[in-house]
Amino acid sequence: MRRLKNILLFIIFLFLVICVLYFAFHIDTVKVEGTDIYTEEEIKNSVFARKYSDNELSLLLYNKIFGMNKLPFVEDIDINYEDRNTVLLHVYDKTISGCIKYMGQYVYFDKEGRVLESLPRRRQDVPLVSGIKFGNFSIGEKFKVEDDSLFDAIMNVSQLINHYRINVKRIHINDGDIMIYSGNVQVHLGKKKLYNDQIAALSGVLGTTNKKKLSGIIDMENYNTGDKIVLKQN
Numbered sequence: 001m002r003r004l005k006n007i008l009l010f011i012i013f014l015f016l017v018i019c020v021l022y023f024a025f026h027i028d029t030v031k032v033e034g035t036d037i038y039t040e041e042e043i044k045n046s047v048f049a050r051k052y053s054d055n056e057l058s059l060l061l062y063n064k065i066f067g068m069n070k071l072p073f074v075e076d077i078d079i080n081y082e083d084r085n086t087v088l089l090h091v092y093d094k095t096i097s098g099c100i101k102y103m104g105q106y107v108y109f110d111k112e113g114r115v116l117e118s119l120p121r122r123r124q125d126v127p128l129v130s131g132i133k134f135g136n137f138s139i140g141e142k143f144k145v146e147d148d149s150l151f152d153a154i155m156n157v158s159q160l161i162n163h164y165r166i167n168v169k170r171i172h173i174n175d176g177d178i179m180i181y182s183g184n185v186q187v188h189l190g191k192k193k194l195y196n197d198q199i200a201a202l203s204g205v206l207g208t209t210n211k212k213k214l215s216g217i218i219d220m221e222n223y224n225t226g227d228k229i230v231l232k233q234n
Contacts, residue, residue, distance in 0.1 A: 027054050028085040035091035037073045043091055046071045047079075056081055072117035073108070097158035098129045098171060111159050113142045113151065124169070127161060127180070129154060131173035150176060153193060160199035166206055177221075183210040185231065190221030197225045205229050 032040040049069050052058045059079070068077055078090040094116060099108045105118045108126065115137050122128070132154065135144035145151040154171060157178060161168045170181040178189045185206060189198055198220045205218070209231060216233035223229075
């Protein structure tokens with residue numbers, strides 16, 4: 001009888017300790033910074049998806065055992081415990097270089113050509129790549145293509161577009177020639193291995209054409225550094 005009483009007292013004591021720890025370290029305030037892809041609510045719902053993870057101790061334990069619960073386009077999240085009831089989530093977004101349309105889905109890839117996620121919706125800030133044949137692919141693996149050199153050229157263009165923050169809605173390949181579409185302007189880049197000079201020169205020009213809502217064609221197939229960029233308006 002005494003043993004049963006001791007066990008019961010221990011259970012009650014343990015329950016009280018858990019309650020005290022849960023409420024003492026309950027997360028009341030969550031701050032989110034760093035992400036341009038997701039909303040604060042989406043980040044919070046992802047990080048605190050597990051049961052009782054709205055407590056600093058249980059959240060720390062979950063992350064130690066299972067790792068951070070992250071969304072597809074999140075590279076990493078730093079958790080800073082500002083005080084006993086406040087956490088700051090600093091989000092590091094993955095770099096989305098482009099997407100292709102496949103069987104009604106939009107398949108997104110990173111700067112290395114690695115597949116990130118397949119979603120039914122199109123992100124308007126990510127260029128759509130068309131005109132190239134892709135083989136089978138899996139999430140987390142690189143695309144398989146018929147022409148690796150052409151795909152490397154596409155990756156070069158997409159990385160430069162991201163670097164210079166150029167608003168490009170589509171990258172199209174026609175018989176090896178690469179064209180980009182920004183606003184109502186079509187730019188013919190031609191066949192090259194690297195497009196650093198062309199994209200660097202275009203960064204300011206396309207910003208102006210988009211701002212003024214100009215339309216037309218820019219031919220940069222034979223462009224050399226320092227050449228004047230001419231927009232042939234429609």
